[in-house]
Amino acid sequence: MILEAKVAIVTGGARGIGRGIALALAKEGATVAIADVRDATPVVDEIERRGGRATSDRCDIRQSGEVDAFVAQTAQAFGTVDILVNNAMAARVGVPISELTDSDIDLALTTGPTATLYFMRACYPHLVGKGRVINLRSGSEMSGIPGYTAYLAGKAAVAGITRNAAREWGRDGITVNAICPFALSESAQATFDASPGMLDAIYGQLSLPRTGDPEADIGRTVVFLAGPDASYITGCTIAVDGGGTFVS
């Protein structure tokens, strides 16, 4: 168990990729604290049934006060925070730029880069000397998809945060990396249901034409980046998307 005695915060761990990441981290011994607006109790129960340790609380990641309280409460309960996974994000997609509402733009930017910075800022004192930050990017930010501009603006900002934080925090003993995932989460499934043919088109572009498994593929990559074998890796992005994205 390579993450024994580590404490990890996972945002958006109630479902989808975040759930897979939470399960994978707990399986390696980390105590996992899930921050989500959705009820994450079923994921906590699943981790405990498997013999792991987890907790969850309602936290709207767009509200800095709620983020600060969640981080303080986690550190108080478990002694520190070693690993931060900024996974949660929400956006309305399939909307042309000319039809984006103020709230569409606000949602993508506040749940993406703003929330990522809120959590990084709040976790910093705990991360100094040993911390690992893993941010969720998107490969489509590099290739582009019409109708995804607000979402991908948020992801591009998360990419910039990842690179710059790696520079700024290296001397503090904190690594900051990112993952571009592909998995059939609930929200991804809803997108594909609304756009017939889109999933087949994506399969056509993948080198490995299958969807990723949130726990076995994406969760295990987070475990690697959070674990001892990745101590000399920072500022990097790993695409865990079947060869859909080549990050160079």
Ligand SMILES: NC(=O)c1ccc[n+]([C@@H]2O[C@H](COP(=O)([O-])OP(=O)(O)OC[C@H]3O[C@@H](n4cnc5c(N)ncnc54)[C@H](O)[C@@H]3O)[C@@H](O)[C@H]2O)c1
């Ligand atoms: N699914 C994919 O193939 C894919 C591809 C590229 C990038 N990503 C990225 O991976 C991450 C996870 O994706 P997913 O498909 O599992 O998403 P999802 O929508 O299925 O799950 C997101 C989780 O975040 C939570 N959340 C949303 N807004 C929140 C808020 N304001 N406060 C707290 N929690 C909030 C939701 O309740 C949910 O549990 C996201 O950052 C997404 O952009 C996913």
